[in-house]
Amino acid sequence: MTDQGHDELQPTGVADIDREHALELRVVREVQAALLEGNREKALLLLARLEDVTNAHFLTEQLLMRLHAYAGYEQHEQEHDVLIRELQALSQQLSSGAPVDARLAVHQLEHWLLSHMATEDHVLGEFIRQSPAHTP
Ligand SMILES: [Fe+2]
Ligand SMILES: [Fe+2]
Numbered sequence: 001m002t003d004q005g006h007d008e009l010q011p012t013g014v015a016d017i018d019r020e021h022a023l024e025l026r027v028v029r030e031v032q033a034a035l036l037e038g039n040r041e042k043a044l045l046l047l048a049r050l051e052d053v054t055n056a057h058f059l060t061e062q063l064l065m066r067l068h069a070y071a072g073y074e075q076h077e078q079e080h081d082v083l084i085r086e087l088q089a090l091s092q093q094l095s096s097g098a099p100v101d102a103r104l105a106v107h108q109l110e111h112w113l114l115s116h117m118a119t120e121d122h123v124l125g126e127f128i129r130q131s132p133a134h135t136p
Pocket of ligand 2: 017021057061121
């Protein structure tokens with residue numbers, strides 16, 4: 001269902017990030033289940049929750065990036081912006097009443113979160129763990 005190597009939650013080794021990733025993933029699973037049930041109303045409510053959780057999480061990461069003077073801040077933040085827009089597009093599609101391919105939406109959500117965690121967040125986690133300002 002997912003890109004090879006991106007179908008498992010990859011820990012970054014930074015406790016705050018990993019705790020929030022686990023929460024995001026739980027909500028993603030709930031959205032996916034609602035989509036597959038064909039329960040559009042429930043999926044929309046859960047997507048709104050996912051957007052809240054994700055916005056809060058992105059702020060956590062962006063704060064950590066500033067705290068540790070992360071050189072890749074801008075690129076990482078831009079990717080966060082793209083991810084939020086993709087999430088909003090799915091919500092709009094669902095709320096418009098247009099037909100939605102549930103399996104495709106489930107697949108997109110899977111890729112949406114996990115590939116970012118496995119790439120940008122993985123690199124960020126490694127950087128933070130090696131930062132002198134990091135307290136595990
Ligand atoms: Fe991130
Ligand atoms: Fe993240």
